[in-house]
Amino acid sequence: MKQSVLIIGSSNTDMVVKTEHFPKPGETVLGGTFLMNPGGKGANQAVAAARLGADVRFVAKTGNDIFGKQALEGFGKEGIDTRFMTESGGMASGIALITVNAQGxxxxxxxxxANMDLYPADIPDDVFKDVTLVLFQLEIPAETVHWALTKCAEKQIRAILNPAPAAPLGPGFLSGLYLITPxxxxxxxxxxxxxxxEESLRKAARHLFEQGVQNVIITLGSKGVYLASDSFTGIIPTPVVExxxxxxxxxxxxxxxxxxxxxGETLEQACRFACRAAAISVTRMGAQSSAPFQHELDSFFNHD
Structure with missing residues (x-):
């Protein structure tokens, strides 16, 4: 049976310019392709999960503007449950300016x-109903994430934190966390x-265990991921793509x-599956637009 998952996080509109090289301070470079795509870490993760077949409930806050309305319309097309999304009265929807060089x-x-206007008062208790896993990032207020992590602990729901963008976390923030994915x-x-x-990876994982995290995944870009858990510890490679x-x-x-x-996959199995999906995404431009559907993942690796 397909299980409901909850993602609480950010929704942005990405404005992307592709260029040969990044400009130095004070330098103007002529770019090539311009794209305007839906983005935001929370929204990207929600779309990725939904395209692969998950039953996704997404909680975020947008502004009362064209970007927010377009985002909601897009989530609807992806089959994402947005009943608990809210609108900020005084802030615009989130925007990201992205430059991509010739090396990708x-x-x-x-x-x-509006992402920084999402507070516990915007998240009713019903949000957590019939949910088996919750995924968070750090593009919303840290106090909201910490509050929701506490709610997950109370309700015995497994919580996953993708601590991005990088930010210092206060004492006790990670205690009881099922999984962290920095x-x-x-x-x-x-x-x-x-x-x-690999020794530094082991040390970092031990440090996170001491902070109360149950399982650790450290993503390593094209090298794959490092998983540290009771059942498996080591580097899981990602497929080689251009x-x-x-x-x-x-x-x-x-x-x-x-x-x-x-x-119901194990952490090792889930990492291998996720590495394959991420490998496909880097062969495409954009954020949500790069997330593969399940049938695309199957066909992309049908030579395996």
Whole structure:
């Protein structure tokens, strides 16, 4: 039976310019393709999970503007439950300015807008009804995330934190967390341990365990992910592909991971599934537009 999953997070509109190289301070470069796409870490993860077959409930806050209305329309087309989304009275919808270079790397500046107006008062108790897993990021107020993590603990719902963008977390923030999924930069900020080897990955995971986290996944870009759990510890590689745009690859990974875990897969199985989905996403431009459907994932790797 398909299980309901809940994502509480951000919704943005991404304005993307592709260029040969990133400009230096004071430099103007002529870019190529311009795209305006729906984005935001929470929304990207919700779309990724929904396209892969998850029953997704999404909670976010938008502004009373064209970007917010377009976002809601898009979520509806993806089959996402948006009953608990709210509208900010005084803030615009979130915007992200993204530059992508010829190697597929990106630089992103976010104007959070209504995302930072999402508070516990906007999240009724019914949001958590019939939910098996909840996924969070850090593009909404930290106090809202901490409050919702506490609610998950009370209701014995497994909570996953994708601690992005990187931010220091207060004492006790991670206590009781089922799973954390930082990248290398975020891991160093949270643990103080630079990721330079597999030994540093082990040390960082131990540090997170000591903070009360039950399982750790550290994403390593094209090298795959490092999983530390009771049943499996080690690096799980990602398929080799030609990257075009890495925007939202981490979000696709987290959304796919959520879907696989909701289906009852082990953490190792879920990581392998999510790596495949993320690998497809980097071969495409855009954020939500890069997230694969299940049939695309099947056909992309049909030579395996």
């Amino acid at each position: 790397q990106n630089e992103i500046v976010v104007a959070s807008g 990248n290398e930069t975020e891991t160093e900020l949270i643990t103080g341990i630079a990721i330079e080897s 990257a075009v745009d890495s925007t939202a690859a981490g979000d696709v990974f987290n959304g796919a991971l959520l879907k696989a875990l909701a289906d």
